[in-house]
Amino acid sequence: MTPPCRTFTSATLESEIQTDDTGRKRKLDRGQKDIDLSQCVLMGMLQYECKIDEPEKRNSPVLCWPVQRWFRRCQDKKGSFMVETTDWEKRSQSDEATA
Numbered sequence: 001m002t003p004p005c006r007t008f009t010s011a012t013l014e015s016e017i018q019t020d021d022t023g024r025k026r027k028l029d030r031g032q033k034d035i036d037l038s039q040c041v042l043m044g045m046l047q048y049e050c051k052i053d054e055p056e057k058r059n060s061p062v063l064c065w066p067v068q069r070w071f072r073r074c075q076d077k078k079g080s081f082m083v084e085t086t087d088w089e090k091r092s093q094s095d096e097a098t099a
Contacts, residue, residue: 010087013037017074017083026076037085038092040072 008016014037020026026035050064070089073082 010085010091013083013085013088020076020078027078028076035074035076037072037074037083037088040074042085042089043071043073043082045069045071 006016006021017037018026018034028035045068047067047069048064049067050062052060052062054060068086069084070086071082072085073080075081
C-alpha cells in the first residue's frame with residue numbers, strides 16, 4: 001500500500017512544496033530561502049483513459065484517449081522529491097499567454 005499523499009490546489013502548489021510531509025519547512029542548499037518550482041526538472045508521463053462504448057455488449061469497441069500528466073522533481077537537503085504539476089503547468093502557460 002502506498003503512503004498517504006497530501007493534496008492541494010495548483011494555486012497553492014508553490015507555497016505547499018516549501019514544507020515537507022510533516023509540515024516542517026524544507027531545508028535547502030546554498031542559502032536558498034525557497035524552492036523555485038519553475039527551476040525543478042520537468043518530467044512528463046502519457047497515460048490513457050479508456051471507456052467501453054457499450055459495456056453490456058460482448059464485442060463493444062473500447063475508446064481510449066491520451067492524458068498528459070506533468071511532474072517536477074525538486075531537491076532539498078534530504079534529497080529529491082516529486083510533485084505532480086499538471087494543472088500548475090496549464091496555469092503557468094495561460095499566465096504567460098496573457099502577459
